[in-house]
Amino acid sequence: MCGIVGYVGSRDTAQVLMSGLSKLEYRGYDSAGIAVVKDGSLDIRKAQGRLSNLEKMLGDYEAKGATGIGHTRWATHGEPSQRNSHPHSNCAETIAVVHNGIIENYMKLKQWLISEGAAFSSETDTEVVAHLINHFYDGDLLEAVRSAIGRIEGSYALGVVSENHPGTIIAARKDSPLVVGIGQGENIIASDIPALLAYTRDVIFLGDKEIAMLTRDSVKIHDEYGRQVDRDTYHVEWDAEQAEKGGYEHFMIKEIHEEPKVMTDTLKIKDGMIDLSQIGIDEKAIADIDKVGIIACGTAYHAGMVGKYIIEDLARIPVEVEIASEFRYRKPIIKEGQLVIIISQSGETADTLAAMREAKKCGAKIAAVVNVVGSTIAREADAVLYTHAGPEIAVASTKAYNTQLIAIYMIALELARLKKSIDMNEYTRLVDGLSEVPKLTEKVLDTKGQLQRFAAKNFHKGSVFFIGRGLDYVLSMEASLKLKEISYIHSEAYAAGELKHGTIALIEDGTLVVAIVTQGKLIEKTISNIKEVKARGAKVLAVCFEGTQLAEDVADEVVYLPKADDVFAPILTVTPMQLFAYYMSVEKGCDVDKPRNLAKSVTVE
Numbered sequence: 001m002c003g004i005v006g007y008v009g010s011r012d013t014a015q016v017l018m019s020g021l022s023k024l025e026y027r028g029y030d031s032a033g034i035a036v037v038k039d040g041s042l043d044i045r046k047a048q049g050r051l052s053n054l055e056k057m058l059g060d061y062e063a064k065g066a067t068g069i070g071h072t073r074w075a076t077h078g079e080p081s082q083r084n085s086h087p088h089s090n091c092a093e094t095i096a097v098v099h100n101g102i103i104e105n106y107m108k109l110k111q112w113l114i115s116e117g118a119a120f121s122s123e124t125d126t127e128v129v130a131h132l133i134n135h136f137y138d139g140d141l142l143e144a145v146r147s148a149i150g151r152i153e154g155s156y157a158l159g160v161v162s163e164n165h166p167g168t169i170i171a172a173r174k175d176s177p178l179v180v181g182i183g184q185g186e187n188i189i190a191s192d193i194p195a196l197l198a199y200t201r202d203v204i205f206l207g208d209k210e211i212a213m214l215t216r217d218s219v220k221i222h223d224e225y226g227r228q229v230d231r232d233t234y235h236v237e238w239d240a241e242q243a244e245k246g247g248y249e250h251f252m253i254k255e256i257h258e259e260p261k262v263m264t265d266t267l268k269i270k271d272g273m274i275d276l277s278q279i280g281i282d283e284k285a286i287a288d289i290d291k292v293g294i295i296a297c298g299t300a301y302h303a304g305m306v307g308k309y310i311i312e313d314l315a316r317i318p319v320e321v322e323i324a325s326e327f328r329y330r331k332p333i334i335k336e337g338q339l340v341i342i343i344s345q346s347g348e349t350a351d352t353l354a355a356m357r358e359a360k361k362c363g364a365k366i367a368a369v370v371n372v373v374g375s376t377i378a379r380e381a382d383a384v385l386y387t388h389a390g391p392e393i394a395v396a397s398t399k400a401y402n403t404q405l406i407a408i409y410m411i412a413l414e415l416a417r418l419k420k421s422i423d424m425n426e427y428t429r430l431v432d433g434l435s436e437v438p439k440l441t442e443k444v445l446d447t448k449g450q451l452q453r454f455a456a457k458n459f460h461k462g463s464v465f466f467i468g469r470g471l472d473y474v475l476s477m478e479a480s481l482k483l484k485e486i487s488y489i490h491s492e493a494y495a496a497g498e499l500k501h502g503t504i505a506l507i508e509d510g511t512l513v514v515a516i517v518t519q520g521k522l523i524e525k526t527i528s529n530i531k532e533v534k535a536r537g538a539k540v541l542a543v544c545f546e547g548t549q550l551a552e553d554v555a556d557e558v559v560y561l562p563k564a565d566d567v568f569a570p571i572l573t574v575t576p577m578q579l580f581a582y583y584m585s586v587e588k589g590c591d592v593d594k595p596r597n598l599a600k601s602v603t604v605e
């Protein structure tokens with residue numbers, strides 16, 4: 001949801017800002033803009049639409065040694081347009097502001113500022129911040145920003161420059177991510193790490209309500225009361241190359257190919273046992289757990305749904321999975337000390353973060369499954385199990401989901417062992433099975449040629465139904481989301497046995513149905529459901545384990561997975577489903593990595 005960047009140093013600031021924004025474009029691409037303080041004056045340039053429009057507008061514009069901020073927008077307040085593009089400024093255009101988040105009380109502030117003489121030129125909530133800072137400014141920019149954020153309600157990551165303070169950037173955040181990169185004779189801010197990796201791998205994660213003042217040679221951080229505070233510097237392990245396409249046509253296909261490696265990196269097995277020592281599990285407390293909550297959004301929520309099925313199956317503990325945006329506004333029933341698992345790739349999703357805080361307030365113990373080290377959810381949780389997916393750039397999540405599943409399976413197996421709901425032989429068999437999954441996924445990647453050919457023949461379909469039973473049903477939910485996100489084809493996931501209770505009315509000649517048929521005990525049942533849709537003219541693509549007998553009258557095309565225990569089917573099935581969505585999107589000519597209307601990290605409600 002919007003990306004911000006800021007740079008102070010001796011390089012060509014315009015170029016640093018543009019390169020940073022190109023790494024943040026996944027956060028929104030309705031417009032882009034930069035503001036630089038150059039030769040004592042503020043210069044703002046912005047363009048509606050993709051970053052490439054701004055790039056064209058800038059031509060050979062240079063701003064060597066200038067101080068600047070930049071923004072790529074995902075519109076919330078005000079349509080995507082030139083005048084609503086960031087950076088925004090005060091009337092005299094002496095102060096410029098970029099913002100990621102939502103100022104909830106902006107209407108009230110706007111009316112007050114207008115009564116004080118301010119004239120607004122956009123419909124955005126952000127513009128009030130520029131006018132507010134100007135209102136409080138009396139020569140001290142840091143103090144003016146501090147006073148301004150004392151008046152605003154909502155969420156923000158802000159970058160501020162002023163022509164009266166060349167060589168200084170003020171940055172502040174609350175509930176929206178902001179990273180400060182510490183360089184040599186240069187410093188940088190960004191919404192996410194990939195934007196600053198070309199300059200440094202030493203970063204500080206700004207805390208909530210903290211304000212940073214950056215010059216070329218210093219970074220000073222203050223709390224909301226103006227006291228200077230020390231913050232730890234993290235060294236980022238992955239390098240800039242990992243956030244590049246590396247010869248692939250799109251980030252999404254590159255990231256799908258990384259799945260075997262990142263799943264191996266996430267798996268923690270020592271001497272044949274799952275090793276969760278890194279999250280400091282209190283084994284006795286776990287043995288007492290009688291209910292688990294899982295909260296997440298989007299793809300992470302779907303990983304949570306798989307979690308429910310396998311934790312209940314293996315550990316025999318009831319699990320409630322909730323969408324974060326629903327959970328946060330209900331009166332959740334949570335017992336003091338209850339385990340709540342939060343799943344989030346970014347660790348910054350606004351709804352998930354708010355739901356986690358809500359659960360904490362109710363006394364829950366929070367274990368977070370997070371990909372981004374040092375993110376807000378990781379910092380506020382009681383325990384963190386990091387997935388090691390590395391940077392995921394494509395807006396549609398792929399490899400992060402696979403690693404979330406690995407994490408969830410590890411938790412399920414540990415709960416099962418500690419609860420003694422499975423015996424040690426079964427535990428060992430399943431741990432071995434889980435450790436084989438990355439290798440099997442290498443084989444699954446071989447299905448891409450088949451799926452590409454299938455997509456070439458079927459990309460014109462207007463609607464696709466995904467059906468399955470048990471684990472196949474929960475995996476269908478993610479398969480369907482992937483397809484609709486990036487190919488804009490309407491699609492639904494249905495429990496195969498439920499289809500006949502209404503949705504089957506939508507099946508007509510040529511409707512495409514993807515049937516996932518991996519669960520041994522349920523195969524015959526699902527085959528009956530496939531026959532029901534075939535009888536009504538559907539075209540069926542089936543996914544099943546090698547050795548499953550699916551006659552041609554049952555499915556038109558079959559994708560075979562290498563044999564594994566049924567319990568691991570979701571992790572093996574998701575890769576061909578991601579490939580299917582990918583090739584459908586490519587065939588349709590869609591923008592695979594940056595689907596319309598979406599953003600990767602949703603830091604607004």
Ligand code: G6P
Nearest residue numbers: 297298299300344345346349397
């Ligand atoms: C957005 C993204 C999804 C993602 C969801 C949750 O909607 O487009 O791909 O699954 O947020 O994100 P998180 O970072 O919390 O996993």
